[in-house]
Amino acid sequence: MPTTRKRTPTPAPEPRPRDADRSQGEILDAATAEFAELGLGGARVDRIAERAGVNKRLIYYYFGSKEDLFRAVLERAYERIRGEERALSMSEVEPIEAIRRLIAFTWNYYLEHPEFLTLLNSENLHRARHLKKSANIASMNSPLVQMLAEVLERGHRAGIFRAGVDPVQLYVSIAGLAYFYLGNSHTLSAVFARDLMATKAKVERLSHMTDLVLGYLVRD
Amino acid sequence: MPTTRKRTPTPAPEPRPRDADRSQGEILDAATAEFAELGLGGARVDRIAERAGVNKRLIYYYFGSKEDLFRAVLERAYERIRGEERALSMSEVEPIEAIRRLIAFTWNYYLEHPEFLTLLNSENLHRARHLKKSANIASMNSPLVQMLAEVLERGHRAGIFRAGVDPVQLYVSIAGLAYFYLGNSHTLSAVFARDLMATKAKVERLSHMTDLVLGYLVRD
Amino acid sequence: MPTTRKRTPTPAPEPRPRDADRSQGEILDAATAEFAELGLGGARVDRIAERAGVNKRLIYYYFGSKEDLFRAVLERAYERIRGEERALSMSEVEPIEAIRRLIAFTWNYYLEHPEFLTLLNSENLHRARHLKKSANIASMNSPLVQMLAEVLERGHRAGIFRAGVDPVQLYVSIAGLAYFYLGNSHTLSAVFARDLMATKAKVERLSHMTDLVLGYLVRD
Amino acid sequence: MPTTRKRTPTPAPEPRPRDADRSQGEILDAATAEFAELGLGGARVDRIAERAGVNKRLIYYYFGSKEDLFRAVLERAYERIRGEERALSMSEVEPIEAIRRLIAFTWNYYLEHPEFLTLLNSENLHRARHLKKSANIASMNSPLVQMLAEVLERGHRAGIFRAGVDPVQLYVSIAGLAYFYLGNSHTLSAVFARDLMATKAKVERLSHMTDLVLGYLVRD
DNA sequence: TATGAATGAGAATTCATTCAT
DNA sequence: TATGAATGAATTCTCATTCAT
Secondary structure (H helix, E strand, O other): OOOOOOOOOOOOOOOOOOHHHHHHHHHHHHHHHHHHHHHHHOOOOHHHHHHOOHHHHHHHHHHHOHHHHHHHHHHHHHHHHHHHHHHHOOOOOOOOHHHHHHHHHHHHHHHHHHHHHHHHHHHHHHOHHHHHHHHHHHHHHOHHHHHHHHHHHHHHHOOHHHHHOOHHHHHHHHHHHHHHHHHHHHHHHHHOOOOOOHHHHHHHHHHHHHHHHHHHHOOO | OOOOOOOOOOOOOOOOOOOOOHHHHHHHHHHHHHHHHHHHHHHOHHHHHHHOOOOOHHHHHHHHOOOOOOHHHHHHHHHHHHHHHHHHOOOOOOOOHHHHHHHEEEEEEEEHHHHHHHHHHHHHHEEEEEEEHHHHHHHOOOOOHHHHHHHHHHHHHHOOEEEOOOOHHHHHHHHHHHHHHHHHHHHHHEEEOOOOOEEEEHHHHHHHHHHHHHHHOOOO | OHHHHHOOOOOOOOOOOOHHHHHHHHHHHHHHHHHHHHHHHHOOOOHHHHHHHHHHHHHHHOOHHHHHHHHHHHHHHHHHHHHHHHHOOOOOOHHHHHHHHHHHHHHHHHHOHHHHHHHHHHHHHHOOHHHHOOHHHHHHHOOHHHHHHHHHHHHHOOOOOOOOOOOHHHHHHHHHHHHHHHHHHHHHHHHHOOOOHHHHHHHHHHHHHHHHHHHEEEOO | OOOOOOOOOOOOOOOOOOOOHHHHHHHHHHHHHHHHHHHHHHHHHHHHHHHHHHOOHHHHHHHOHHHHHHHHHHHHHHHHHHHHHHOOOOOOOOOOHHHHHHHHHHHHHHHOOOHHHHHHHHHOOOHHHHHHOOOHHHHHHHHHOOOOOHHHHHHHOOOEEEOOOOOHHHHHHHHHHHHHHHOOOHHHHHOOOOOEEEEHHHHHHHHHHHHHHHHHOOOO
16 A cells, blocks of 8 residues: 555454444344244344344343344334324324225335234244233333224214224224235235235225225214 | 063053054144244254154154145145135025124134144245145135135125125135234233133124124125 | 056056065165265165165165175175176287286276276275175285286296386286376366366376386386 | 352363464364365264364354365365475476475375375265365466476486476376375275285385386486 | 354254064 | 164254353
């Protein structure tokens, strides 16, 4: 290096800047992807470190163990969906439109966050073991159930919706209609020999789901 | 041992009778349980052998590898549910009763065969990799879709059901309504802080599902 | 099978005719190939059985163990080369021609029986363990050494060859000149980046070997 | 442990100092010995770890797999012999002496490094599979061939050596003369019923090899 | 805060060999 | 003579985790 000269004299790979938050975030991102793709059993700590671009030891430094990391991933995933759910404005629109929005939101969120589906599957495989350890599950109860209860009540009072609909049941049903289709798209596509993830198929599915729920709810 | 003689000719572990079919069946039973409880990644071949009461080597002798064993388990699980589905007599009863039976069957099958749900989850986590290798997926297409199509048509012609219902969509919906509730009961129970698997809750769920589907289908 | 009818009514895979010699021969053939290709450590009894088209158990029935099978293979390989060596007529031709024949024979035998080279390598890796157990090694001493001694003597008396040549040394040298080239052709080809097994290369090698040995032997 | 106190702070196996180079070197040493003695198929990773005094896992940490370790061993073996070959000063002495030195060097190197012979045998058994994967084979071409070419040329111009000798052929011949004797000493000793590795026998062999080559090369 | 080196416990898979017929 | 079923003991390789700096 005769004439030009580097600012920093070390030609060695620059040590990563010490930024705790950033490292933790990258670890969580990497872990989310890894767990979502491979499940808890199939995920590898080595690979998570590699994906995050951090030293494996750092994962233990911040999260303690693979299991605890999984819990942290789960918690963040729940926090995120709850955050978006809270942003849904169902009380400001008329009941039928509110239901439409709820269904569309659920569908789109699962569509855009497939990792959420597989993380939930993993957690259920483990009988919600990690969730139960989590301090903040209580606060994680979906705000949608409250909103939905209010919409159902409003719609009923307006004579539009049928009476006696349990908001929890309906919430679970809407989730299930989307969840099963999207979460099992691989096996369903194989069994039905048709691509359930094609754009047209997805449009039709959302339409069917909406018809189904509104066909049930709306009085004539 | 010149003089003394053993009374009982050693109570050593009786050599298992040489029955290939029986051994294979027991391996499949054990593997089904193990994979259902722990997923493909979490399952242990050692444990499967132990559960089956066979030598671990025998698993490789018959099935080649853990992955191939998983495939065999999946295939048998599909064959079984298809077998039971074929036994459903939907064409012999009037449309509304037929739909009730279909929903109840789906619900009860998932309830009694929770392993089917987790196996499907695992397979979807692996993007239906094993199913795609399976020669007989084609013939595994659910007979229910055909039956359902016929019932929908019959109900429509009788002026009972609405027109234009895609049987595949409805089939997926019915499955999803049951699947999500049962397959995610652990996380849902944790999040809603109520036991979804209590007898009363299960009765209510089946009732809700039936109301939802028939509320949608039946014209007034 | 409406009209034509099999002699034997069993459509099952015909049980192999019980022919002890044939079975043993096929096992030896298969084992020779397997050991030659993969060495003693790399050879698999399962694969030998498959190659021979016999049940694995039969190998143990006839040969006792993998090691004993290897010994049997080795013995047969030695018997065969000794048999061919005996057929060499060196005493009937004039000394120079006799040497040419010996070199050509050695070269061609190794060329046509590459398995002999690798079997020898394996046996040397194992410090001739199996050979030492073999009863008939004594009688396996190459007849070529005797013949060569006679030729050297005859050539010397005729004033053609130099004196004091140890026939064992020369025999080993001739073997080595061929053996190293053929037995190490893969690494040599890789290192020299030229194909030592091309026809032209082989012709040149035989020519060089002959020149070398006769250049040394023949007095001027 | 309230009152008593250990004198020596536990004589437990001292944790090995963290020295990556040293660990890798020891693994390579141990692996070289193991592969040389037992071949690729017969070598055991466990035993290599034990011989090296390292944790078995470390072998995988550094070398990835048994095959890759074998490749590393081979590469180092080639590097070493090439290094010594380069140190041979053949161009500084008169042609006949240069040839003597080359033969003696080859003989002595094989004699002192029997592992090189068996490693080569193993690699040839595997059709140079590992060598071909090695990036640096090209640069591994023996410098001896160049040197030999120069000596042959020099000897010919001085009227001492015969014309038209291919240096590659002669190099291979010299190697083969030593290689076959030393590499097959166990079977040859068994077959000839005489100890080829006795000191006297070895002296005679080197003498014979030199006579043979010079007898061929030197014009009269 | 960050990292390369090191490890014990296990995991899937293999293999020679024996059993029972 | 012949064979499918079965097995114990390895064997290669993996993995979460810890050490030392």
